[in-house]
Amino acid sequence: MKGAQAMDGPVSQAPRTAQERPLPLILSLDTASSCSSLALTCGSVTGGQVLASLSLNSSVTHSRRLLTAIDWLLAETETDWQAVAGLAVSLGPGSFTGLRIGMATVKGLAMATRKPLLGVSTLDALAFNCTGEQLICAVLDARKKEVYTCFYRSDLQGIPRRIGAIRVVTPQKLVAEIEQPVLFVGDAVMIYGDLWQETLGAWFASAPRTLHYPCASAIGLLAGEMLQQNQCLELATAVPLYVRASDAELSLGAVSK
Numbered sequence: 001m002k003g004a005q006a007m008d009g010p011v012s013q014a015p016r017t018a019q020e021r022p023l024p025l026i027l028s029l030d031t032a033s034s035c036s037s038l039a040l041t042c043g044s045v046t047g048g049q050v051l052a053s054l055s056l057n058s059s060v061t062h063s064r065r066l067l068t069a070i071d072w073l074l075a076e077t078e079t080d081w082q083a084v085a086g087l088a089v090s091l092g093p094g095s096f097t098g099l100r101i102g103m104a105t106v107k108g109l110a111m112a113t114r115k116p117l118l119g120v121s122t123l124d125a126l127a128f129n130c131t132g133e134q135l136i137c138a139v140l141d142a143r144k145k146e147v148y149t150c151f152y153r154s155d156l157q158g159i160p161r162r163i164g165a166i167r168v169v170t171p172q173k174l175v176a177e178i179e180q181p182v183l184f185v186g187d188a189v190m191i192y193g194d195l196w197q198e199t200l201g202a203w204f205a206s207a208p209r210t211l212h213y214p215c216a217s218a219i220g221l222l223a224g225e226m227l228q229q230n231q232c233l234e235l236a237t238a239v240p241l242y243v244r245a246s247d248a249e250l251s252l253g254a255v256s257k
Contacts (some may be wrong), residue, residue, distance in 0.1 A: 024169030024227050025051075027074075027109075028220035030103035032094025032122040032140070033187060035213045036066065038073050041104035045128070045159050048224055050217040052077045062138055066105050073101040081113050086232075087189065088223030090214055091119040092241035093148040093166065094140060099240035107235060116232040120239060125218040126185050127152040127160040129211040136160050139188035140220050142168050147188040148243055168244050173200045187212050 014201070023042070030037040035057040042049045054073055056065060089106040092099045110117040123138040127150070130136050136152040146168050152160035171192040178200060184193070185207035197204045226232070 023226050025079070025083055026086050026088050026116070026118070026220040026223050026227070027070070027084050028088035028120075028216045028223055029070070029102055029106060030090035030122070030125070030214045030216045030219055031066070031098040032090045032092055032214050033098065033173075034095070036069075037214060037216035038066075038069055039216035039220045040073065040077055040079060041217055041224060043221070044224035044228055045155055046225075048221040050220070053215070053217045055213070055215075057212075068249075070109075081115075084113070084115055086116040086118050086221050086223060086227045087113075088118040088120060088216075088226075090122045090125060090216075090219055092122055093243040094122050094166070094214070096240075096242060098186065099242070103238065103240050107238060110235055116227060117235055117238055117240060118226050118231070119233050119241075120219045120222045120226070121150075121166060122214050123148065123150045123166055123186070124152075124162065124222060125214050128218040128222060129215060130160060130183055130185050130207055131158055131186070131204050132183065134183050134205070135178075137174075137178075137182050137184050139174070139184055139186040139192075141186075141188045141191055141221075142244070146170055147174060147186075147192065149188075164239070166243060171195055178203065181205065183207060186210055 026041050028039050037055045039053040040051040042051060052073060054069060081182055085111050103156050106117060122140065126138040127136050133154060136150065138150055140148040142148045148168050150162055150166045151164045153163050155161050175196050181203045183205045184196065189206050189212055193206055227232050
């Protein structure tokens with residue numbers, strides 16, 4: 001992982017031995033953006049704990065650092081594979097290449113360890129970082145002057161839940177649909193925040209900049225809930241959530257016509 005810049009390191013104050021930890025223990029990873037993230041979490045969205053987390057933001061590709069980072073995280077937390085109850089990955093949307101690397105890595109680990117595979121939307125993980133009664137809008141840069149987005153409302157337990165579909169739209173179309181105060185979270189805020197602020201005025205609010213990148217710890221806690229509900233992915237058919245076709249697919253479609 002030479003050249004990688006550590007944004008945050010292990011942050012665990014939980015018991016260190018596997019026997020002392022509550023289950024499920026989830027190893028999760030996110031590669032939807034340039035900032036890859038790993039985490040070990042116990043439990044789910046209610047009462048769960050983040051045992052350790054690691055984020056790396058560098059020009060080094062995810063494939064060159066993921067397995068090394070996973071080994072390091074497990075070693076530092078004195079965790080063996082037998083203690084892990086499930087493996088979770090960010091499904092997307094996000095970087096097509098990053099999503100493919102993350103899915104291939106976690107599927108390989110799931111096959112080797114025979115652990116359940118769980119998938120969490122990148123936007124769900126972003127929204128999970130936010131609290132409050134206001135409408136939440138998770139937004140990721142989709143390039144081509146578009147954003148991946150979805151709206152959320154917190155349930156009675158304060159957990160943001162989807163109230164619409166995950167889609168890709170222009171920043172202008174998204175803001176034209178808003179008729180109430182909204183809290184925006186995601187890296188697209190750093191690109192289109194000024195536009196949304198100018199259009200929405202007092203209705204626009206931005207989450208802190210530190211929350212604009214997907215976080216593996218949020219993915220782990222959401223995956224813990226899925227594991228409790230037996231919402232696991234089929235290893236043979238699990239694929240990333242791209243939302244739209246890649247440039248290669250679009251080119252192939254144009255040629256086939």
